[in-house]
Amino acid sequence: MAHIHLDDYFRVIFEEGILNVPVNRQNLRTSAMRFLEKRQELDHADASLQSKRNEFEVVREKIRERREKLNKNEEKAKEALLKFDRFIKDNDAKRSRGVKKAELQKAVVAQKEKELEDLKKEYSILLSKRDQLSNRVTRATVYHVFLTTLMKMSKKFEDITHLIGRFDTLLATRDQLLEQGKGAETHAERQHVELRRYVSEQSSVLLQLNNTLSKLQTELDTILAQACKLENTWNNIQSTAAKETLLLGQVKFGILNLYHVxxxxxxxxxxxxxxxxxxxxxxxxxxxxxxxxxxxxxxx
Known part of the structure; x- marks a missing residue:
C-alpha cells in the first residue's frame, strides 16, 4: 500500500509539474531521469526493507524457537529442582527416622543396662539374704536341740510343735495382760485428767462465787451505810417534826384563846x-x- 501511494504521489507531482512548467524537452528528459533514479532508489529501498523484514522474521522465528527451548529447559529445570527437593526431603526424613531409631535403640540399650544393673543388685541382695538365712539356721540349730531336749525331759508335750504352741499361747496371754494393764493405766490417766478438769472448773466456779460474794458484801455495806444515814435523817426529821408540832399546837392554842377573847x-x-x-x-x-x-x- 505504501508503494502505491508513493507512485500516486510522484505521478501527481509529475503531472502538476508538467502542467505548470513550460515544456522544455531537455528539462523534461532530466526530470524523467531523476524520476527514474528516484524510482530505482525507492525500489531498492523497498527491496532492502523487505530483505530486512525477512531477516527480522527469521530472527524473530529463531528467538521464538529459542524462547520455546528456554521454556522447555526451564520446565525441565523446575522438574529437576522439584525432584531434587523431594530427594533432599526424603533423605532428611530418612536421616531423621534413622536418628530417632538410633536414639530409641540407644535408650533401649540404656534401659536394658539399667535393668541389668538392677538385677545384679537384686541378685547381690538375695545372696546376702541367703547368707543371713543360712547363718540364722545355723544359730537356730542350738534352739532346736534345746527344744528337743526339753520335750524329752517333759512328759506334757508330744512334739516340738505342741511345745511352741504352748509357748505362743503364754506369750499371747502375757500380751493380753499387758494390754489390759495399759488399758487400766489409760483409764486411770483419763480419770485423773477428768478429775483435774473438774477441780479446775470447780475452782473457777468457787472463784466466781467468791467474787460475787465480795461484790454482794460491798453492796450490803453500802446499803447499811445508806440505811444508817437515812435512819439519822429520819430521827432528825422526827425531832424537827415534834418541835414544829409543839409550836403548831402553841400557835393554834393562842389563836383559840384570841378567838375566845x-x-x-x-x-x-x-x-x-x-x-x-x-x-x-x-x-x-x-x-x-x-x-x-x-x-x-x-x-x-
Missing amino acids: VGAETGEEDGVQVEDSVNQLEKIHVFIQDLTDISCGVSL
Missing part, C-alpha cells in the same frame, strides 16, 4: 370548830377590822 363561840351551830384555826383567824380578823372602824368613828 373576841367573844366567839366554838362547837355550836354558828360557831367554828376547835381545830379550824383558819376560820378562827378570819373571825379574829373581822373583829379587829370592826374594832378599828369603831375606833375611827369614835375619834371623829
